[in-house]
Amino acid sequence: MMSLRRLFAVMRKEVWQLKRDRLTVGMILGIPIMQVLLFGYAINTDIRHIPAAVVDYANTQLSHNLVTDMEASQVVRIYARVGEEKELEDRLRTGEVSIGIVIPEDFERRIQDDSRAAAQLLVDGSDPIVLGAAQQLTAMQQHQSSQKSASSGKLFEVRNYYNPERRSAVNTLPGLIGVILTMTMVIFTAISLVRERERGNLELLINTPITSNELMIGKILPYILIGFIQVSLVLFLGFMIFDVPIQGLVVDVYIITLVFVSANLSLGILFSTLAKSQFQALQMAIFVMLPSILLSGFMFPFNAMPTLAQWIAEILPMTHFVRLIRGVMLRGAGLGELLPELLVLMAFTFITLVLAIKRFHKRLD
């Protein structure tokens, strides 16, 4: 049984409340902007002004030129010139600098020798961005015409201090849409019913003819629109700032979003029927958020994970979303080719929504 009038009443009420909830509005717009800028910056390997210190044992014209060249590249900024390597390591450990440049005494001889690196970079590998920048520096060529013979040799060798493996470059932005939607959507609905219970509104509401369906679906529908706003914002920022194109159809992106957002909202509302307080609802949302970010294939390649982690990942809507959105945005796949993933998300939505409606009773006990 479903009355459209009551459904619209609930939807309109949600919009009224949302409009006045500045923090939530801030979250709707702020989280996508923040995430895109933050992650977008990380995608951008053209890093500038990394703090560095140098120890120049050679102290020759050539070694001075090298340091000047490095500064000119703007990748590093030399903060200190120190006397010995030990001091470099100290500064690296305290975090004062992220790159240490060691120019050995026999620098000029090494430059002539193709088999050996001429100088050394000590890199704070705990920061993958710095590591990436250091890789860039190794490609730097000695450009002085007087030293033509050196151009074929390796100028630097990289000694990675804290992160022995390099992080594989991923196409962050499409997956990032999933992260943003999981963070915001689950929380919106997870909190919504519990909040009404905590504020006492629910006791009044369950004493009216309203049905569970009307209440649940009325609470979900307005947020689908919010999801579209967020996706549009991310796509716009991604395109304008970071030139992220959409290889497939834009309409497909929105269809995927619709299904994924519905799945998250239904999950949130199910949490809302289980939680006893807004705090509990938030905790449940975090329980989904973390594995979604870590296991979905957004951060690490799905196939490299152990089987158990893969099973868990298959339950998470985000895993399917990452496959769908990467397919459409990066590989230009059509929805027809990705249908199974879409169907899994639809089934997930249906099951969680039915569970939520079944769990919700118009009673206080």
Added chain:
Amino acid sequence: MNPELAIECHQLTRKFADVTAVNGLDLHIPKQTIYGFLGPNGSGKSTAIRMLCGLLLPTSGEVNVLGHQVPQQAEQLKKHIGYMTQAFSLYSDLTVKENLRFMAQVYGLSGKTQNRRIDEALSVYHLQGLQNRFPSNMSGGERQRLALATATLHDPKLLFLDEPTSAVDPQSRRDFWESLFDLVAEGVTILVSTHYMDEAERCHDLAILDHGVKVADGSPSDLMASMEAWVVQVEDSDVLKLKPHLASLPDVISVSHIGLHLRILVNKSIAQPVAYIQQQTGFLDTDVQVREVAPSMEDVFVVATQKRKQEHDR
């Protein structure tokens, strides 16, 4: 079910873990009356009201409200009842008008009826000037008027009011009760819970609840007339000293200090209550005034709850 009755329940009981919140409650509430639940906090008033609307499942007992079996037919009942919760439960972040609009839609009123009923509610409950205000910035009396306005939007036949005046000043309480009598004149039945004696006295009938048990019921005048105790008043400037002695007497139900006099409830079994108190206080031949006075609602309440306590102790 008797068609003259709005609410009928038999041996209604609700247990929470090891506490029996409502114990064997029988009610026969006639239509178009104000029926009161009088009792202290924790006496089971709210639990009883919630069971009568179907919000809580009874542990045992039968309930029939407006011809509907509750909880089985609670959903059909919802259209015909209005409910005011103990704490304000409308949305603080919706304006007065938005709250009314939302509730009118939730009750399924058609567009035209919605507008008419909202306009009526705004004028009857003097809310026109507050239309665009948020309840969070309104006084207790204003919020309560809004709550009653929303509870009556859909023309319910029966209203459940759970301690509706607990956060309201005396003038607003008076106005509120005037509104209730207007509603009854229109044919509405009202069940109201309270812990104020003056409010209980305004009800057509009431039940005194104590620890989930109905210890007395009837109209306020009948309850006062049939009270099983005398009320004796002692006027003396030094009454304080007498209190411990009087309170320890087996035939004194209670002694309370009111202004410059003591109000003493004496067991009905004492034939001459005035003389009895004069003897006990040594005021037999003095000019200290000892006289019998008419019982109040509070006296009824004290006697009823004391009686239960004694039976319980025994």
